Amino acid sequence: MHSSLSPGPVGALVGPPNAGKTTLYNWLTGSSFATVNYPGSTVEYSVGQTLDVYGERMAAIDTPGIYSLIPKSPEEKVTVDALFTKTNPEVVVAVVDATQLSRHLLLVRQLLDSGFRVVVALTMMDLVKKKGATLDIQTLAQSLQVPVVAIDGRLGGGVKELVDVMRAEIARKGETGLRKPAGWNDEKIEAMHRDLARLAESVIHTDKPISVFRVDEQTAKLDSVLLHPVWGLLTFVLIMGTLFSSIYWMAAPLMDFVDGGFSSAADWAAGLGEGTLWANFLSKGVITGLGAVLVFVPQIFILFLGMILLEDWGYLARAATIIDRPLSKIGLNGRSFVPLLSGYACAIPAMMAARTISSKRERLLTLFVIPLMSCSARLPVYALLLAYLFQDAPAWQPGLALLGLYVLSMVIGAAAATIASRFYKQDESSWFMMELPVYRRPVLSHVLRNAFRRTSSYVRKAGPAILILSLIIWAGTTFPNYQVADENQRISTSYAASAGRAIEPLMEPMGGDWRVGLSLIAAFAAREVFVAALALIFNVTDPDEESMQNSLLTSMKAATGPSGAPLFTPASVLGLIVFFMIALQCLSTVAVARKESGSWKFAALQVVLFTAAAYVVAVAVVQTVKLFS
């Protein structure tokens, strides 16, 4: 499987969750290139190449966290299969948390027992030092009979040495002869734990023997507040509220900047060849499409920045723990929390974050409801529609209504999860069991590096899909009458307009006409395109954004439907809002859902179900409001 990627030897990183595997993997392979993910219906493992600074290239494999080689869930099986059959690693790096030595060495013993060449990478050494203790690496290596290297996960120290030791291990003669671990019954595991506890005590030297095997004092103190029945909940709401609002308020000026830059670039490109097809393609297709990809980058970067900060500090595991009980009631898991929160920025990184949920059922349920979270692409649409509904009303009214929409999206998501979990039978017992890390001061360089890495990974993964879909929508709204100079006339006679007219009978119960239908179709490229499409079709040509919205509102007020009655009534606008809340109108999300769930059926079911449900609910709302007004 790895052969297509690298000709060099293969080293696999294995270890318990949160021991520092992925951090080490990032040091080994660098920030961006040659990372290949193997998706499937199960959690995936990543394959990358070691950086040239470490000498001749090796393939490095990052695997899902495990405590033992005896898999108990399909997810743990991924790691075991990767080790035993899929990748045939020449050397296995066991990543071990130095403060949890006795418990984490069980895996090392099992790896050795199975015949792997093992190198132990010790992480969290700074915490051992902080407790006033020293760890005798040499004695540890002798007792285990494997090389042991200390790694500084946050600054990258020891990584070069680790690579050299890995190379030396690979060069060592002798057959490996793998065999699945056998005879690891309950008694053996218990005896091994006792044995390893003694070993850990013999290699950790300290003047204060009691404190070393105790919970970190500072962590205990912080937890007494942050996990307190009352204060814990308050701080949770405060921390998440801050993160959540910073996604919007801190990102807004940056997003306007990116948006403005692309608008001027599009105008410039259009001016290159006035009215020609290629200038139009460049301006409205390529540049606008690229803008659609990049406009959300500041927001996603800030989201990642905040989450990595909380993760490195040690809070994210606590947040998942706090919210586990309510989420488990609706068929999800505390581990679903981060993906759901990310869904309020964009469903695409949210779905990618769902990989950390180890239970397949809970992961699929999380993936299922993510598109219902009120992502930021809906914001421009809500802004326009609420401005229409609340004309001449004081500003706090649409603001409050917007907040209501966010709360409502949470309620809809919870309802969808509850219903979906009824249909998806429980095939394994749901479990949580999460080790809570020690609180540590985050290292800024590490946080920034990781935020950049994850953001660029988002751009590379989601970018091509968004761009291609934008180009398809561009073609649909441009052809066949691309020679027509008048934009309004061109789009009114386009394929997309024909499609809009074809679905006009469907639009009528929703209080819309073919123009609304056309805008909804265009919104499948990205939801915010709805506003631009409406502006185009109602011939609003103000270049300035603010006056554009005002002109658009005026045009919307004047617009009449097929019967001559006003097209945009409170009923039909409410219907549109409801439709946008539920419908899965983002083809890029569908593409990512397919990839992350490993199933076309899942992605197709999701888009059909949500869009159909959105339509039914929207029609119900429109008809009910009509009845009462």
Added chain:
Amino acid sequence: MKLSDKPLNFVGVIKDLVGDEAYVSRLRELGFVRGETVALRGKTPFGDPLMVEIRGAVVALRKKEAECIQV
């Protein structure tokens, strides 16, 4: 007696692990083995999961999971 029935700040020795094998084997691999000392360190805001200390680490265990630990 089950660990989940003990009051806060209880410290004791694990006698046995009983119950759903999926939980028991996971707990064992995490280091919850007979003879090991465990402590009930606290509850989380919604009352579940519980915070359980084992060999200097805090592990969040759902009540259902902590029920398997006999002390």
